[in-house]
Amino acid sequence: MNTRMNNPVLTLPGAMDALAALGAAGTQGGLPKATIDLVHLRASQINGCSVCVDMHSRGAKQAGESDERLFSVAAWRDAPYFSQAERAALALTEAVTRLSDEADPVPDEVFDEAALGGLLLQIATINVWNRLNVATRQMSGEWTARWAG
Numbered sequence: 506m507n508t509r510m511n512n513p514v515l516t517l518p519g520a521m522d523a524l525a526a527l528g529a530a531g532t533q534g535g536l537p538k539a540t541i542d543l544v545h546l547r548a549s550q551i552n553g554c555s556v557c558v559d560m561h562s563r564g565a566k567q568a569g570e571s572d573e574r575l576f577s578v579a580a581w582r583d584a585p586y587f588s589q590a591e592r593a594a595l596a597l598t599e600a601v602t603r604l605s606d607e608a609d610p611v612p613d614e615v616f617d618e619a620a621l622g623g624l625l626l627q628i629a630t631i632n633v634w635n636r637l638n639v640a641t642r643q644m645s646g647e648w649t650a651r652w653a654g
Contacts, residue, residue: 506642506644507642507644508641508642508643508644509640509641509642510641510642511641512637512638512641512643513637513641514637524630524633524634527626527629527630527633528626528627528630530623530626531623531624531625531626531627531629531630532623532627533619533623534619534620534621534622534623534624534626535617535619535620535623536594536620536623536624536627538568539565539568539570539591540590540591540594540624541627542561542564542565542568542570543565543574543578543581543587543591543594543595544594544595544598544624544627544628544631545557545561545627545631546558546561546562546565546575546578547578547579547581547595547598547599547602548598548602548628548631548632548635549561549631549634549635550578550579551598551599551602551603552602552632552635552636552639553635553639554634554635554638554639555638555643555644555645556634556638556643556644556645557631557634557635557638558645559645559646560645561631562575571586573586574586574587578595581595589615590615590616593615593616594616594624597624597625597628598628601625601628601629601632602628602632
């Protein structure tokens with residue numbers, strides 16, 4: 506597979522700054538970084554975004570995430586490694602990523618308004634990145650090399 510084109514965030518003025526700002530705003534809700542990492546990884550798995558699966562699993566691993574949890578994200582419902590709040594975040598991630606599949610998977614009492622707002626912004630942001638990368642056929646090795654250097 507070849508890259509179709511440059512990712513628009515690299516060629517259109519202000520696009521990278523806008524997505525970075527949206528992602529940064531999503532961290533203000535008080536969610537643990539580990540939960541955000543799991544959300545990014547799960548949405549990227551659903552969307553088939555190799556760039557983001559590669560990037561977010563590596564980043565989570567570098568931040569201290571265990572292999573067991575990373576390997577089990579796709580099967581989180583049947584894995585014993587996730588807290589109730591993480592399970593709720595993963596359920597909401599799947600529902601927001603697959604909008605027509607499920608009506609309301611997470612009870613309101615799991616997250617306060619700030620945490621839920623931050624989680625929704627994180628899910629929206631990773632879905633934008635996934636769609637841009639998949640639509641433009643970005644290659645995970647190319648992105649990894651670009652951001653590592």
